[in-house]
Amino acid sequence: MADERLFNEFPEVSTEAWEAAIEKDLKGADYNKKLIWKTNEGFDVKPYYRANDIEDLEYLKSNPDEKPFVRGYNKQANEWDIRQDVDTCDLQEQNTICLEALDRGANSIGVNAEKVETEADLDVLFKGIEVQMIKVNFVKAKNFLKLLKLYVSFVAKRGLDAKKLEGSISFDPFFCALKHGKFCAPYNELMDELAETIRYAMENLPLFDVVAVNGKMFRDAGSSITQELGFSLAAANEYMAEMTDRGLSADEIGERMMFYFATGGNYFFEIAKIRAARLLWCKISEQYQGATEKAARVHLHSENTQYNKTVFDAHVNLLRTTTETMSAAVAGADSISVTPFDIALRKSDEFSRRIALNQQILLKEESYLDKIVDPSAGSYYIETLTNNIAEQSWKLFQEVEKLGGFAKAIKEGFVQDQIAETDAKVAKDLARRKQVIVGTNQYPNLAETEINVEECKCCCKADENPDFKVLPFRREAKPFEDLRLSVMRAAKKPSVFMLGYGNLAMRNARSGFSTNFFGTAGYQMKTQNFDNAAEGAEQALKENPDILVLCSSDDEYMEMAKQVLPVVKGKIKHIIVAGGLAEDVTAELNAMGVTDYIHVRVNVLETLQRYTADLVK
Numbered sequence: 001m002a003d004e005r006l007f008n009e010f011p012e013v014s015t016e017a018w019e020a021a022i023e024k025d026l027k028g029a030d031y032n033k034k035l036i037w038k039t040n041e042g043f044d045v046k047p048y049y050r051a052n053d054i055e056d057l058e059y060l061k062s063n064p065d066e067k068p069f070v071r072g073y074n075k076q077a078n079e080w081d082i083r084q085d086v087d088t089c090d091l092q093e094q095n096t097i098c099l100e101a102l103d104r105g106a107n108s109i110g111v112n113a114e115k116v117e118t119e120a121d122l123d124v125l126f127k128g129i130e131v132q133m134i135k136v137n138f139v140k141a142k143n144f145l146k147l148l149k150l151y152v153s154f155v156a157k158r159g160l161d162a163k164k165l166e167g168s169i170s171f172d173p174f175f176c177a178l179k180h181g182k183f184c185a186p187y188n189e190l191m192d193e194l195a196e197t198i199r200y201a202m203e204n205l206p207l208f209d210v211v212a213v214n215g216k217m218f219r220d221a222g223s224s225i226t227q228e229l230g231f232s233l234a235a236a237n238e239y240m241a242e243m244t245d246r247g248l249s250a251d252e253i254g255e256r257m258m259f260y261f262a263t264g265g266n267y268f269f270e271i272a273k274i275r276a277a278r279l280l281w282c283k284i285s286e287q288y289q290g291a292t293e294k295a296a297r298v299h300l301h302s303e304n305t306q307y308n309k310t311v312f313d314a315h316v317n318l319l320r321t322t323t324e325t326m327s328a329a330v331a332g333a334d335s336i337s338v339t340p341f342d343i344a345l346r347k348s349d350e351f352s353r354r355i356a357l358n359q360q361i362l363l364k365e366e367s368y369l370d371k372i373v374d375p376s377a378g379s380y381y382i383e384t385l386t387n388n389i390a391e392q393s394w395k396l397f398q399e400v401e402k403l404g405g406f407a408k409a410i411k412e413g414f415v416q417d418q419i420a421e422t423d424a425k426v427a428k429d430l431a432r433r434k435q436v437i438v439g440t441n442q443y444p445n446l447a448e449t450e451i452n453v454e455e456c457k458c459c460c461k462a463d464e465n466p467d468f469k470v471l472p473f474r475r476e477a478k479p480f481e482d483l484r485l486s487v488m489r490a491a492k493k494p495s496v497f498m499l500g501y502g503n504l505a506m507r508n509a510r511s512g513f514s515t516n517f518f519g520t521a522g523y524q525m526k527t528q529n530f531d532n533a534a535e536g537a538e539q540a541l542k543e544n545p546d547i548l549v550l551c552s553s554d555d556e557y558m559e560m561a562k563q564v565l566p567v568v569k570g571k572i573k574h575i576i577v578a579g580g581l582a583e584d585v586t587a588e589l590n591a592m593g594v595t596d597y598i599h600v601r602v603n604v605l606e607t608l609q610r611y612t613a614d615l616v617k
Contacts, residue, residue, distance in 0.1 A: 015050060022047070040224045040422055041269065042392040049380035057387055059279060064373045068282040070275045070386065071374040072332035073297055078370045080328075081135055081335035082360055085110035085303070087348060089140075091124045097353065099128055104354060105361045108135040108335055113147055122154040132160050135335075136167035144169045144210075145197045152204045168209035168258050168299070171197055174235050175214040178410060179473070181466020187407060194239070195246040198256060209258040209299050211239050218415075219262035219305045221471040222423025225273050226389055229280070230396030231406070231415055232259060236298075237284055237397070238406040250288035254295030261333075262305035263324040270324065271376050272385035274300055274331035279390050280397070302328035304339040310477045311453055312484065313439025317341035318355065325360050329369040330376055336360055344475060346454040416469040426476055431605035440477045441604060444484075444519040451488065479605055480520055487522040487616060494521075494615040497545035498578075499536045500529035501560045506553035510578035514549045517598055521608040523547075533560045537567035546615050547574040549598070554581060561592050569593035574611065 026034060037045040054060060064071040072078070084101035086094045089112045098109045109129075116122060126136075132155075141147040148169065152162045173190040177183045183190060194211065201210045215232035223231070236257060243253045259277060263270045277300060285295040304321045318341045328336050338356040340348035348356075364370045376382040396418075400409045409415050429435040436442045475481075487493055496518045500507035511527045518525055526543060530536035540548050548568060552560050557577060568575060569592070577589060580599035598607065 015052070018048065018050075039269075040425065041226045041389060042224075042395075043388045045385075049384050051380060053380055054383045054387070057383060060378075060383065067293065067296065069278040069296060071377055072278070073334075074332070074373055076373070078329070078332055078373050078375075080333055080364075080370070081108040082106050082357070082364070083108035083110055083135070083137065083301070083335045083337040084353070084357055085137075085139065085337045086112060087343070088112065089114050091115055091121055095125055095127050095129070100350065100353070101357055102129065102134065104357055106134075106357060108137065110137040110139045110337060113138045113141040116141065116147060116150065119150060119154045119157070122150065126154075131155065131158075131167075132165060134166075136165070138167070138169045141169065144171045145193060145200060148197065148200055148205060148208075162205050164207070165205060166207045167205075168212070169197075170212040170214070170258075170260075171210055172212040172214045172235075174238075174406065174410065175212070175217050177468075178217060178416070178471045181468055181470040183467075191242045191246065195243055195248060198243065198248060198252065201256060202252060209256050211236075211243075211253060211257040213239070213257065213259045216260045216262035216303055216305065217471060217473070218419060219264065220307050220473050221419050222307060222426060222474070222476065223419040224422045225264070225266065225269050226392040226396060227419055227422060228261065229273055229277055229389065230393040231400070232261070232277070233280055233284060233393065233397045234400035234406040234409065236281065237401070240285070240288060241405070244288060250285060250291035251294040254285050254291070254298060258299040258301055260301050260303065261328075262307070263302045263328045264305045265308055265320055265324060267323055267327050268382055268385055269389065270327035271331040272382055272389050274302070274328065274333055275374075275376075275382075275386045276390040276393060279386070280394060284397075299334045300332075301335045301337070302333040303337050306339065306343065307474075307476055308437065309339070309341075309344045309475060310437060310440050311345050311481045312448055312451065312477075313445040314342050314345050316439045317344070318359070321356065322359050322363075325363060326369070329360070329363055332374060344477075346452070411468045413469045416471055419471065423472075423474075423476075427479070430476060430480070431603050432601070433604050437477050437480070440480050441520050442516055444516065444522075446515070446519050446525070449488070449522070451485075453485065483605070483608055483612060484520065484522040487612060490616045492616075493524045494518075494547065494611065495524045495543070495545040496526070496547040496549060497540050497543045498525065498527040498549045498551050499533075499540055499564065500527060500551045501531075501533045501536060501564075502556035503553040506556075507551045510551040511549075514551060514576075514578045514598065517604060518547070518549075518608070520604065521612060527551075533563035534567065537564040540564070540568055541571060545572060547576060547611065548572045549576045549578055550594075551578045554579060554585075557581065557589065558585065561589055561594065565593040 035047040039045055059068050059070045065073055065075045082105060084106040086097050088094060094111055101109060111125060138147060155162050155165060171194055173183055198210050201208045213232050213236045215228045218228045218231050240253055244250060281298055282296040285291050304324050308320060309317050321338050325336055325338055338359050340352035340356045342348055342352045400406055403409045403414055430441055433441055439445055498511040498514050500511050507529060515525055528539060550560060574595050575593055576596045576598055577594050578598055580601060
């Protein structure tokens with residue numbers, strides 16, 4: 001009764017009442033422009049969600065470890081494998097790094113076996129490592145089938161039962177094809193080899209995942225979340241179709257399949273993506289004759305995307321990878337590997353690898369994210385996102401199927417063109433700072449005046465005569481980074497003098513805006529405020545900058561210009577006003593000597609590239 005009396009004090013508020021309150025607070029502003037988020041995922045996000053938004057979602061009736069597995073495959077806990085991937089091909093160095101990681105809490109390792117030719121090589125790679133106690137994931141190899149046979153022989157000589165060992169290989173011809181622009185062998189031969197590899201694993205390494213679906217490659221090339229999921233499902237379905245045609249059952253394939261997803265910074269969307277992945281794969285696997293729950297229970301591995309990682313202010317990457325790892329953990333990823341914060345800057349070292357490993361250990365051991373199964377369940381927002389991402393990804397999956405499957409879609413360039421379109425939109429938004437990369441296109445670390453970037457020595461280039469388009473793997477920050485590096489390496493950096501005058505709040509706001517604006521290119525900057533604009537003009541001449549920025553309020557710019565411009569016109573090359581002013585005002589200021597304007601609607605990247613080309617020789 002006490003509970004009923006308490007709730008009676010808070011009568012239910014209808015959606016209509018909420019909307020009326022919002023419209024009142026908006027004071028005539030456009031609801032859709034102010035409060036509706038237009039995402040790159042193909043759907044809009046509302047400012048709030050209520051119970052009626054999710055009342056028709058059938059999967060809400062399921063519990064953890066029940067089909068369609070939106071809530072994961074575990075009933076009691078949210079356990080995941082703490083995995084350390086090694087970014088070198090030197091076998092001795094890999095061994096050292098793996099031993100460090102295992103000593104510090106990892107229970108899964110990802111190794112590069114491209115240089116493994118003999119059992120002696122495996123002895124070097126796994127010296128001091130008890131492979132029966134961990135999961136061994138072979139990320140790269142010249143031939144995975146030969147590698148598995150070599151591994152089975154190797155563990156047998158150690159007195160181990162290969163059938164009890166856990167791990168995976170990353171056999172994914174589509175990844176290789178999209179990276180090089182052609183398949184590394186005739187397509188049917190690759191599918192035959194994959195089928196043979198699955199059969200060998202079934203007989204000798206039954207606890208190994210064999211079929212890799214690399215969604216991370218889409219994300220690292222600039223895809224949206226729905227594109228990553230939709231194309232991953234299409235690739236997985238292609239493998240399933242090809243393998244069942246070769247006599248394998250859906251269960252035999254599904255339980256040996258691993259999805260590799262790249263987790264980015266869109267926190268709630270990333271949680272929803274992994275939940276949607278389980279939902280949709282369950283839906284797809286059910287279509288295969290004789291499929292049981294085994295086919296639907298695939299291994300979902302999460303890695304941090306490299307697309308949003310930065311060279312400048314690299315320690316901010318620690319914040320990015322932490323929230324990304326939280327998304328994966330909350331969503332119930334089966335295994336997680338955290339990217340070292342300096343991966344874009346240089347080859348990771350002992351410190352950056354240790355911090356990366358500790359990030360997810362902390363989330364598990366100190367934040368207890370492993371204790372609660374599907375903590376986001378029932379959230380109106382996340383459940384709606386899960387459904388929206390599932391719907392949009394499913395539409396894309398169906399488009400690929402109409403084209404004849406994933407192999408035909410990449411040969412025709414459909415996948416590549418879709419991702420390139422999304423990447424171009426992101427690039428445009430970054431250039432205009434409609435989307436922010438902290439430390440790169442906004443809030444730069446001005447004290448970062450020297451930086452050494454190690455050139456990538458990866459030999460994985462596109463084929464000189466590709467059969468189809470490649471996926472251009474890149475980081476979204478690179479255009480800004482290239483600009484700033486060119487300034488940093490110049491004999492003389494462009495100089496900017498911010499002259500503040502008038503209204504204190506406005507001049508400080510606009511000088512701060514200008515500092516961020518030119519700071520993204522690493523220009524030398526100085527700000528000084530004056531009560532007398534003419535004195536400011538004289539000081540500007542003494543500073544002799546390449547660029548003079550006038551910082552004041554809209555109402556005071558004309559007064560300021562009349563005192564400053566007669567003094568500096570013709571003596572300072574670029575005279576800029578911070579702020580977007582009315583056309584009649586700008587016309588008058590232009591006649592007085594103003595050369596440019598910077599404000600929130602300006603394309604920051606193009607503007608800075610233009611100034612840099614003019615001032616850096």
